[in-house]
Structures are given as C-alpha cells and as structure tokens.
Amino acid sequence: MNKQQTPITFWGIGAQKAGTSWLYYNLSKTPGFSIPPVKEFHYFDRDTKYPSPNILSITKTRDRVFSITYLIKAVRAILSSVFRGNFHNIGFFLKWYFSNYNDNWYLSIFNRYSGSKGEITPSYSMLSKDDISKMYNLSPDAKLIFMLRNPVDRAWSHFRHIKKRIKGFKLEDVQEKEIIEFIQSEGQELRSNYLRTIENFTSVFPKEQILVGFYDAIIDSPEQLLEEVVQFITIDEQSNKEFNQKSDEEDLPTKEIVNKSIELDCPPEILNLLKEKYHDMILELANQYGGYFNKWYLETYGKNSVNENNRLQNTIHLN
Template identity: 70%
Template sequence: MKNQSPINFWGIGAQKAGTSWLYYNLSKAPGFAIPPVKEFHYFDRDTAYPSPNYLSKTKVRDRLFSLSYLVKAGKSILASVLRGNWAHIKFSFKWYFSNYNDNWYKSVFQLFGGGIRGEITPSYSMLKIEDIKQMHIMAPDARLILMLRNPVDRAWSHFRHTKKRIKGFSLDNVENSEIISFMKEEGQVLRSDYTRTIKNFTSVFPKEQLLIGFYDAVIDAPEQLLEEVIQFITSTGGKGDDSLKTKDTNESGLNKVVNKSIELDCPPEVLAWLKENYHDMILDLANQYGGYFNKWYSETYSKSSENKDNRLFPTISMT
C-alpha cells in the first residue's frame, strides 16, 4: 500500500452496527496486525465529546495518582505476560505509561510489525471536521469503514446496551418519557446521524476512501461482507490483495455474536417516536443509494422510495 503512515484504516462507526464483529474478524484475518484494544478514542478524547474520554488526561503524571488506574494497568500487563505476547506487553506499557500525542498514537501501531494496521472506534462517527482533519494529516491515504444499521434499531440497541451491566434490568419501572429523553441526548443523536457523518468525513477524505458496510449483511452475508471490507482496506484504488481472503479466516467467527445488548422489546410509544424522528434521513438515503437503505425504509414504514434498486449489496462505496 502507498500509505506511508503506520495506520492503514479506521473503523469510524456506527456504535451497535457490527463494529465489534468487524474488529473480532479483522484481528484474526491473515496479514492484519490489530492492537488488542478495539476502541482507542484518540480523536474524540476531548471531554466535549459525549463518549468515553479515556485519553483526556494527556500527561502520564496526571494519571499515576489513581489507584484504580494503576490496578487496571497492572491487570492488563499481567494478562499479556501470561499469554506470552511480547507485542501486547509493550502495547500495555505504552498505553498506560506514556504521554498521549500524535507521535505516541502512531508509535503504538508500529509495535505490530508490517501488517495491515488500524483501529475501530465507533464514536469517531461523531467527530467534528477539525478532528477529522487531524486524522487526514496523520494518515491521508487511510481507508474508512462505516458500518450502518437501521437507525431506529440502532438507537434502541444503544439504549439496551447502556443497561447491560444492570443485573435484572427491566422496563417495568421505566417511563417512556425517560427512554425518549435518552434518544434525544447528544451522544445518541450524533451516533445515529449518518448523513452528518458521511458529509463530514467526505469533506476531508476523498469519497473513494470511505466504504459503508451494513449490519444486516453481518446476518445475511457475513463472508462476503468481510471479504469486501478486506479487499477495500488492502486496495490502492484498484484491485485488492487476493492473498487476503476470508477462506483463510476462522469461519466460526463470521457467525459469532459479539458485544450483544440485553433483550428488551421497544415500547410502542418509543418505537413510534423513533420512526417519526428518522423517517426523513432513511428516505433520503434510500432515494440516493437504494439497497439496504431501501430495505430499512420498506420494513420500517411499509413504503417504497424513489430508488427502485433493491439489490442488497453488503457494502457500498461513495464513488
């Protein structure tokens, strides 16, 4: 690949749209050298972003006075030692005991040799243009993967995900107004605003460097989806690297459910609110691209868009 940066790709979202599945399978794909942490949250580390700001304290001296931080660092290093993985040991030391800056960020990927390198942080879908420009400066040729899911389903899965660690959680004592308030929060709204994400990233990166993949295809055609993503990442504007095929990956991983949310039925009032809120965006995407966007629109609203192309491709490019 012509990209001289140690970063070959970024997964930029969306949360609850198959990014954990993608990380799991790319980390096992031949030729890929993926760090042991899926989500770096480097470009959204500013506390102004409604996301986990793990790296907001850039100076290591500001972190060393936290006992919980040191315990977490020790557990990570010990786990790497027990696995006998030298690259992961070095990664853990760099992750916990370095000052965070662009040189640090690039150096982390260089720990993993000459493989295809990148990270997947779904919160990058929320980035402002100035932070996307920082990404472009760092790796102007990097490929961008944006996994999308029907925003009605994504929003409800997002809510369920936030309740995942509450033992025995149910909706019995939760008012619909409380759930709708969550749906109106900035972190949920920005993660579901696909039009904004596409517009912001393609205003900085060339459109041909962005690939959209579909959560639906994780279920319908996982092998084809993974192969198309791999071919896109490894291509340089032409044909991808034929030596990197999903036939060499762990086939059981293609059907593996990763980071599943708890099961809850969406209350009718909340569902009606979500449908109304996302109608125009889904219709616009369906009119423009067809495919799975059409499927979302027809299944959610029992209507057809102006675009009659109903072929369900696992991925689409912006070109």
C-alpha cells in the first residue's frame, strides 16, 4: 500500500490515564485535523484475548442487531447527530453500527475525512507484535503518539477512574485486597509496561515514526506539547501555518482537564507496592532518556539516575 492509498495519518496508542482524552479533544479542534466522533475504536485489540472492552469483537452485523442494548446505543448516537445537525456524523454512526467489521471497513471510516486523520485507543499499548504488524500493513507511514505518565500515578488514577462510575464511592468502601488485585491484573500491568510497548512497536514501525509525549507537559506547557504533536503528525506546511495562526488568534483549550478521575488519596501501603513494582522500569527509562523520566525517578524515590539530562522535554523521539 503506497502513501496515496493510506488514509490514516496517525494513531494514539496509549497509555490510559496519561492524557489521551486531552489529546483527542484538542486534536479534534485543531485546524487541518479530522477526528471521528468515537475516540476509542478498539479495532486492533478487538480479540477477546485482550483485557479491553473488545467492542468490535462480534464482527458480523447480523450477530449484533438482535441485541436491544446495541440497537438503543445505535439509535441514540444517530438521533443525537440529527438533533445537532451534524450530518457527517450520521453517516459515520450508520457505518459504525451497521457494517461488518474488517480491514476494508476500518479503512473506509477514514476515507470519509480529509486532512490529518486517525484515532486514539489507549489499549493499543497492550498489542502483541502480530497485531501491531496488522496496523503497519494498513498504514505503514502513519505516525504513532505514545502518551506517558509516571506509572505509579497512572495506576492509581486508573483505579480511581474505574471507581468514579460508582456514585458516592469512598475509599473505605473497598478492601485493600481488591486494590491489590486490580494493580496486579493483566490489563493494568500491560497498560503500565512502557518498555514492552516501546519494544513491540519499534520492532515493527520505524522509530522515527513514534513520538513519546508526557502527561506532565499537559500541566507544565500544554500549548507547546500540542504544537510539537501537531508538527510531528503533519508534513503539510499549510496545516502548521493554520495551527499557529489559530493559536495566535485564540487560545486552544489545551489546559482543560478531560475525563478526570475522582480524587482519592492513595493508601501508603498501596503506594509502597506501586513504587516497588515500577522502580526498575522507571530507572531504566530515566537512565536511557533522562528528562521527565528523571523527574519521575527523583520525585518517586528521592534518587537521581545516571543520566544527567534533566531538561524537561514535552516530547521525545526514540530514534
């Protein structure tokens, strides 16, 4: 497949609770970008072997349409688009809910859009090399954005995110055993294993097509972070010019918190467990790259790595 036939410009591949919703929200409002109305497709992790929603695991339309719950979701999405006058989204949701899921269907979703286009599914950070190869075969020139957060903070935020669905939830409502089981679960561990994700994706995609961004930069310098991501994804000078012009004319909503978890203090024993669990990985990343990884190591363990690069870069390239 050559570049002219490749409809996907980028993928956001993770990590969960590391700023992917922020990235989706801001790219959807960035000139030159066309983002579908569904953030997480879960196309490449649709196999039930993955501990993820697997929302596309039933590939045949005829096997889905007899579900009342499924039909209600479809009708609500379509009617919402009608009431908002967003007719482009009507076509998207008709194809989303009433098509057979396969590679041709997936590619056809993006053929409806122009400019820089892609999707963001944090669970892609869990993919095996075989499924990453399927991504590459569909769009070998696509750029990959991997948002990272201190894995200790990410894991606790992930737990809080799960519990925010329970109205009035309090930490005393849950036993320590349940928290530990969550921390040790397969899905949680895979989502926090940044070294595995980097190794798997760089074994398939060229390193120069992968950009690592930091959740910390959303707090420290969100405008610059977004600009670096946009410039990495786009090779069109006109798109970059339009982005810079809009940034000058009005503030993009870069500082708005998106999909925030509930506030809960991490119990000391759980915090110590997380610190022990992720020590070696944080140290290895700090030794190799410095920057925010160094900051994580210093703030979490009170120690310095051997890498003296303490410059806090919003993004880093792996090559």
